[in-house]
Amino acid sequence: MPNRESTPSSGNVFADLNLPQADDLLAKAELTSKIIAEIQRRRMTQIQAAAILGIDQPKISALKQGKLSGFSVERLMRFLLLLGHDVEITVRGKSKSRSAARLRVA
Numbered sequence: 001m002p003n004r005e006s007t008p009s010s011g012n013v014f015a016d017l018n019l020p021q022a023d024d025l026l027a028k029a030e031l032t033s034k035i036i037a038e039i040q041r042r043r044m045t046q047i048q049a050a051a052i053l054g055i056d057q058p059k060i061s062a063l064k065q066g067k068l069s070g071f072s073v074e075r076l077m078r079f080l081l082l083l084g085h086d087v088e089i090t091v092r093g094k095s096k097s098r099s100a101a102r103l104r105v106a
Contacts, residue, residue, distance in 0.1 A: 023102050023104075027073050027103050027104070028068045028071060028073055031080065031105055036063065038084075039060075046064075052083065
């Protein structure tokens with residue numbers, strides 16, 4: 001078996017892959033996960049979800065496939081509001097143990 005080194009994750013796969021705007025990409029992925037979970041919880045079709053969110057069905061399909069380039073963080077938060085979820089934004093000073101501030105969805 002070959003010897004493979006591993007590197008611990010930072011907690012953000014996008015940052016680990018050195019992608020630009022990694023925090024935004026992670027926030028979009030986490031928001032989308034919550035949107036899709038709610039659509040599934042309600043057993044909605046893509047057409048029903050599209051009607052509630054005010055978009056067309058192909059955009060719901062794009063969300064489900066993780067194609068998020070056409071969606072801003074703000075738009076995804078608005079979708080959660082339309083699905084009846086509260087969205088809270090908390091701003092606080094960064095931890096002294098981190099070199100940079102971060103954007104996080106809980």
